[in-house]
Amino acid sequence: MFVVTGAGGRTGRAAAERLLAQGHPVRAVGRSARRLAGLAERGAEVWEADQTDTAALTDAFRGADGVYAVIQPNYIPDHPDFGAFQDQVAAALTRAVAASGVTRVVGLSSWGAQHAEGTGPVAGLHRFERRLSAVPGVDTLWLRAGYFMENLLDHIDAVRTLRRISAPFDPGLPLPFVATRDIGARAADELADGTWRGTEILELQGERDVSMREATDVIAKAVGADGLAYEQISLAAFHAELRGNGVSAGVADMMAEVGNALNLRHTRMQQPRSSRTSTPTSIERFAEEEFAARYHATAQR
């Protein structure tokens, strides 16, 4: 039996679905059974637990052959200290692994997690890696995923109304865009069949590197948005935009730091691209199957 934390989220749901499709028993953990009903219908055992609740997670992990451990979500927009929240979740997950006797963990981390600071919310994943990897007797594989393709979904309204995608990243900067479905699938495969020992790191770099300029062109084609352009905005303008949308000062600082870290190549992949570090979903497929589907669905509301 495998435990999937964050099973109501993107990578967690994909991991749980893959394990179930392969015939493995799955315990799907999330805060609300209602949001996990789809997985229950497919045969998962649904387990309500808050990701900061050590005792509840320990109960959830007992008897598992392996755990997929995720800190969710990417950030909580109005949180006054999201780094402290990440540490709280990391501590609960780590204590639960140690207390439950689980010996195999696949953890979701990020490119850039080699650095302790200067990477925005990824610094919290660096601390998560350090904390959980220190538990004796546990084999841990860290999936350091690239830039999620799903981040592009935040731009749907601007694509429609402004014909613009704006972000602080250099237009030609090569980004390892990766689809969350591929991350979940890889987590499932590594839990079920992986042969790693001790603490290992595997970067997930997507199908190929894609710049924001190229991603914008792909999206323009997928949704038929003539004239769609990518606009690089300054870090200060990006920060001000976030604050204007009600994002806390701390989270806005973190997100601006992401832009800076990417542009300066402080956040960068370290492993060579290979069949093991690559994942199958192309930006074109994502644009057609995910972006365009949501773009057209929201237009009909």
Ligand SMILES: NC(=O)c1ccc[n+]([C@@H]2O[C@H](COP(=O)([O-])OP(=O)(O)OC[C@H]3O[C@@H](n4cnc5c(N)ncnc54)[C@H](OP(=O)(O)O)[C@@H]3O)[C@@H](O)[C@H]2O)c1
């Ligand atoms: N975005 C990127 O480019 C990128 C790149 C590399 C790594 N990552 C990392 O990927 C992880 C996110 O993984 P994911 O995409 O699978 O997760 P996700 O889908 O973003 O997680 C969504 C889930 O977060 C929980 N959640 C939402 N708001 C919450 C709140 N206020 N308090 C507590 N829980 C809340 C909910 O779970 P319930 O079911 O419990 O309600 C929800 O289902 C993060 O650690 C992020 O740093 C992101």
